[in-house]
Amino acid sequence: MKRKKLWVSLLAGLLALLMIFGIIAGILPTYASAEKSSAELKQELNQMQQELKKKQQEVNKIQGQISANKNNMKDVVEQKNLTDQKIFLLHQQVQNISQQITAYNTLIADKQEELDAATARWQELNEKYKERIRAMEENGKVSYWSVLFKANNFSDFLDRLNMIEEIAAADQRRLEELNDAANLVQQAKDDLAAEKTALETSKQELEASSAELEESQKESDKLLKDLIAVEEEYQKLLAVAEQQKVEAASTVDQLEYAYDAAKEREYREWLASQPTSGGAGSNTVDGITWLMPINYTYFSSPFGYRIHPIYGDRRFHYGVDLSAPQGTPIYASRGGVVTTTAYEAGGAGYYVSINHLDGFSTRYLHMTHYIVSPGQYVAAGQVIGYCGSTGGSTGPHLHFGVYYNGTAVNPAKYINIT
Numbered sequence: 134m135k136r137k138k139l140w141v142s143l144l145a146g147l148l149a150l151l152m153i154f155g156i157i158a159g160i161l162p163t164y165a166s167a168e169k170s171s172a173e174l175k176q177e178l179n180q181m182q183q184e185l186k187k188k189q190q191e192v193n194k195i196q197g198q199i200s201a202n203k204n205n206m207k208d209v210v211e212q213k214n215l216t217d218q219k220i221f222l223l224h225q226q227v228q229n230i231s232q233q234i235t236a237y238n239t240l241i242a243d244k245q246e247e248l249d250a251a252t253a254r255w256q257e258l259n260e261k262y263k264e265r266i267r268a269m270e271e272n273g274k275v276s277y278w279s280v281l282f283k284a285n286n287f288s289d290f291l292d293r294l295n296m297i298e299e300i301a302a303a304d305q306r307r308l309e310e311l312n313d314a315a316n317l318v319q320q321a322k323d324d325l326a327a328e329k330t331a332l333e334t335s336k337q338e339l340e341a342s343s344a345e346l347e348e349s350q351k352e353s354d355k356l357l358k359d360l361i362a363v364e365e366e367y368q369k370l371l372a373v374a375e376q377q378k379v380e381a382a383s384t385v386d387q388l389e390y391a392y393d394a395a396k397e398r399e400y401r402e403w404l405a406s407q408p409t410s411g412g413a414g415s416n417t418v419d420g421i422t423w424l425m426p427i428n429y430t431y432f433s434s435p436f437g438y439r440i441h442p443i444y445g446d447r448r449f450h451y452g453v454d455l456s457a458p459q460g461t462p463i464y465a466s467r468g469g470v471v472t473t474t475a476y477e478a479g480g481a482g483y484y485v486s487i488n489h490l491d492g493f494s495t496r497y498l499h500m501t502h503y504i505v506s507p508g509q510y511v512a513a514g515q516v517i518g519y520c521g522s523t524g525g526s527t528g529p530h531l532h533f534g535v536y537y538n539g540t541a542v543n544p545a546k547y548i549n550i551t
Contacts, residue, residue, distance in 0.1 A: 169391070169395065170395060170399070171392055171395040171396045171399055174388060174391050174392040174395050175392055177388055178385065178388040178389060178392055181381065181384050181385050181388055182385055184381050185378065185381040185382055185384075185385050188374060188377050188378040188381050189378060191374045191377075191378075192371065192374045192375055192378055195367055195370050195371045195374055196371065198367055199364065199367045199368070199371065202360060202363055202364055202367060203364070205360055206357060206360045206361070206364070209353055209356050209357045209360060210357065212353055213350065213353040213354070213357065216346050216349055216350045216353060217350065219346050220343055220346045220347060220350065223339050223342055223343040223346065224343065226339050227336055227339045227340060227343065230332050230335055230336045230339065231336065233332055234332050234333060234336070393462070393504070393516045396462045396516055416547060416548055416549045418546060418547050421467070421491075421493075421547075422467070422513070423466050423467060423547040423548050424464060424465075424466050424467070424513050424514050424548075425464075425466070425548055425549070426455070426463055426464050426465070426466045426495075426497060426531060426533050426548070427455050427457050427461055427462070427463050427464065427520060427531045427533075428457065428461060428462075429455035429456060429457045429461075429530075429531065430456050430457050430458070431455075431456050432453065432454075432455060432456075432550050432551065433454040433455065433456040433530055434450060434453065434454035435450070435453055435545070436450060436451070436452060436453050436541075436543040436544060436545060437449065437450060437543070438450070451534050451541040452496065452498070452532045452533050452534030452535070452541070452544055453532070453533055453534075453543075453544045453545060453550060454530045454531070454532050454533075455530060455531045455533060455550075456528065456529065456530040457520045457529060457530060457531060458520070458529060459501065459519075459520060459521060459522070459529040460501060460519050460520060460521075461519065461520040461529075462516045462518075462519055462520075463497050463500060463516070463517055463518045463519060463520055463531055464513075464514050464515060464516055464517065465487055465495075465511045465512065465513055465514065465515050465517050466495050466513065466533070466547075466548065467487070467489045467493070467495065467513050468489070468510070468511060468512045468513045468515075469487040469488050469489035469490055469494070469495075469510070469511065470487065470488050470490065470508065470509070470510050470511075471485060471486070471487055471505045471506065471507050471508065471509045471510075471511060471517070472486045472487065472488045472494070472507060473485065473486035473507060474486075474503050474505060474506055474507055476523070476524075477524055478524065479524060479525050480524050480525050481496075481498040481499065481524050481525075481532070482498060482499045482500065482521065482522075482523025482524025482525070482526060483499070483500040483501065483502055483503055483518070483521065483523045483524070484496060484497060484498040484499070484500060484503075484524075485497045485500070485503045485505060485517050485518055487511065487517075492537050492538050493535065493536070493537055494535075494536045494539075495533065495534065495535055495536070496532075496533070496534040496536070497517065497518060497531060497532075497533060498524065498531070498532035498533075498534070499520075499521055499522055499523050499524055499526045499529075499530060499531065499532055500518035500519055500520065500521050500523065500531075501518070501519045501520065501521030501523065502518060502519060502521070503517060503518035504516065504517065504518055504519075505517045505518070533548075535547055
């Protein structure tokens with residue numbers, strides 16, 4: 134009954150997964166940016182990330198079903214092995230009992246021969262005893278009376294009488310001994326027959342148990358075959374789910390790239406609309422163009438000594454703080470090679486360092502996360518991460534630092550801050 138419930142449960146699970154696959158496969162869209170805005174792409178990206186999450190959940194669910202099915206197969210195999218051993222032992226017991234029954238048949242046959250011989254001997258002696266009595270009583274020449282009356286005196290009479298009685302008693306004892314021996318043989322035969330009957334009963338019971346176990350073995354074989362079929366179906370579903378997950382992940386990657394490109398395009402468009410000096414756009418210093426690293430909301434902290442907002446002491450601030458909403462893209466102010474991407478607890482948080490290969494380098498602190506890696510070349514205006522409040526920060530902002538030959542310089546000399 135339990136095995137039937139297990140199979141029904143597995144079948145129901147498979148049908149449910151197939152229905153879910155049909156639904157989800159129908160809603161996996163094909164995305165194309167087609168100059169969409171970053172806001173539109175962000176919305177599509179969020180939706181697709183949710184779809185990717187669902188696909189991962191489906192993969193995890195199927196893997197869990199496969200694991201459970203493997204455990205069920207393991208249990209069935211173990212039960213089947215146990216049943217096989219029980220059947221083997223029962224067959225051995227049946228074989229042993231059959232050999233015992235054969236031995237008992239031989240013993241019973243031997244006892245029957247002994248009984249037949251004893252019975253024949255008793256009958257033979259009994260007949261001779263009867264014949265002697267008849268001869269002594271009926272034959273005129275030899276009779277009890279003639280023997281007794283031939284006695285010469287009373288003493289001789291008693292001797293003859295004792296002799297006759299002794300002969301009769303001896304014959305009677307012999308008959309009784311033979312009868313007792315025959316009875317003992319009969320009792321032994323009856324005991325052997327009873328033991329044989331008990332063995333035959335045990336044999337029948339063992340054969341019945343063996344038959345039941347063989348039926349159980351057949352059920353285990355069928356269930357194992359069904360579980361193997363379920364395993365094959367799960368593997369097919371898993372292959373489909375993993376493929377759909379790969380496709381969803383690829384779409385997410387495409388949307389992330391399109392989103393970053395749209396943000397960069399919109400940033401450049403925004404920069405182009407800004408005045409070249411005194412505003413928030415690009416700035417050229419000594420022939421070098423510096424781009425604003427973030428579309429900030431307000432300038433929150435200058436370069437130089439200040440009272441630290443967390444620790445409350447006076448310390449040097451090696452950059453400028455530009456406040457912006459969480460998740461605002463951060464851009465490379467100039468082109469260069471990424472030298473560091475790391476996390477600093479209680480300090481910079483997630484940050485990126487870029488070497489501009491002319492003595493200048495820049496640092497971008499407190500990101501939610503970065504999307505570049507060390508050794509990568511980035512172009513001016515390329516998205517390198519997103520504004521956050523990681524590390525020693527009291528709110529979302531970008532700490533932007535400029536260094537020349539390893540020494541911090543005021544970033545306000547290179548970007549227009551209002």
